[in-house]
Amino acid sequence: MPAIEASQLTRVFDQKTAVDHLDLAVDEGEFFGFLGPNGAGKSTTIKMLVGLLRPTSGQARIAGLDIWQEPLKAKQLIGVLPEGLNLYERLTAREYVRFVGAMYGLPDREAARRTDELLDILDLENDADKMVVDFSQGMRKKTALAAAIMHTPRVLFLDEPFEGVDAISGRAIRNVLQRLRERGTTIFFSSHIMEVVERLCTRIAVITQGRLVAQGTMAELRALAQTGESGTLEDVFLRTVGATDEQILEETQRGLSWLE
Ligand SMILES: Nc1ncnc2c1ncn2[C@@H]1O[C@H](COP(=O)(O)OP(=O)(O)OP(=O)(O)O)[C@@H](O)[C@H]1O
Numbered sequence: 001m002p003a004i005e006a007s008q009l010t011r012v013f014d015q016k017t018a019v020d021h022l023d024l025a026v027d028e029g030e031f032f033g034f035l036g037p038n039g040a041g042k043s044t045t046i047k048m049l050v051g052l053l054r055p056t057s058g059q060a061r062i063a064g065l066d067i068w069q070e071p072l073k074a075k076q077l078i079g080v081l082p083e084g085l086n087l088y089e090r091l092t093a094r095e096y097v098r099f100v101g102a103m104y105g106l107p108d109r110e111a112a113r114r115t116d117e118l119l120d121i122l123d124l125e126n127d128a129d130k131m132v133v134d135f136s137q138g139m140r141k142k143t144a145l146a147a148a149i150m151h152t153p154r155v156l157f158l159d160e161p162f163e164g165v166d167a168i169s170g171r172a173i174r175n176v177l178q179r180l181r182e183r184g185t186t187i188f189f190s191s192h193i194m195e196v197v198e199r200l201c202t203r204i205a206v207i208t209q210g211r212l213v214a215q216g217t218m219a220e221l222r223a224l225a226q227t228g229e230s231g232t233l234e235d236v237f238l239r240t241v242g243a244t245d246e247q248i249l250e251e252t253q254r255g256l257s258w259l260e
């Protein structure tokens with residue numbers, strides 16, 4: 001049984017089909033990368049998979065449990081770093097992360113211990129008692145990440161975890177994710193940072209205009225995009241979404257008449 005499964009998952013906003021009959025299956029223990037241009041439907045897909053946004057049609061399942069039919073059971077299995085990061089602004093980072101731990105039923109002492117360790121490795125220990133409202137973007141992201149992994153979820157969803165965090169924290173996040181994975185957590189994340197995706201992921205899917213256009217291991221994607229053995233993920237990505245270097249250059253040159 002797949003850890004994550006989308007069947008014909010679809011979301012229409014007014015006239016716009018943001019996610020279009022998406023089929024996807026991610027096995028237990030995978031480190032799955034989700035790529036696509038801006039507006040492709042990544043965040044919309046993630047929100048439907050985790051029960052934050054109701055699909056127009058189709059199903060989303062976590063370890064076989066439909067997230068919309070059995071939300072309480074399914075949500076216990078997952079951790080989510082969502083887009084937008086709506087945190088409780090009036091709590092301190094320490095209070096916030098501990099509160100999330102309590103919500104998942106961790107005993108007080110255990111929640112406190114995990115909070116301290118997480119804030120420490122994410123380099124937030126000096127700001128742990130400041131209110132989240134006063135946090136920078138990257139500090140918020142790290143706080144939200146700590147909260148998402150507090151309960152050692154079986155399946156972890158991360159919407160752009162590396163965007164806006166510094167290089168040191170980026171590395172710490174990578175290490176934390178690797179360790180979770182070694183303990184068996186399935187990880188599904190979206191990112192625009194090709195190098196990180198290429199390095200971490202066992203499998204990658206590419207979405208554009210709400211449709212899945214490629215998925216597979218790096219080797220499978222290279223073959224599909226016909227980039228050759230030395231093709232990077234960026235090469236694969238540009239090809240599968242139908243963009244070329246020449247075309248991008250041409251469009252930026254032709255399109256900006258006032259910069260002539
Ligand atoms: N709440 C909403 N109401 C109307 N349209 C929406 C809403 N949320 C997303 N969309 C539209 O759905 C499409 C997909 O958006 P989505 O946020 O899923 O893209 P994304 O792949 O996450 O992009 P990015 O890389 O920029 O984060 C876009 O055209 C967007 O305008």
Ligand SMILES: [Mg+2]
Binds near residue numbers: 044083
């Ligand atoms: Mg997004």
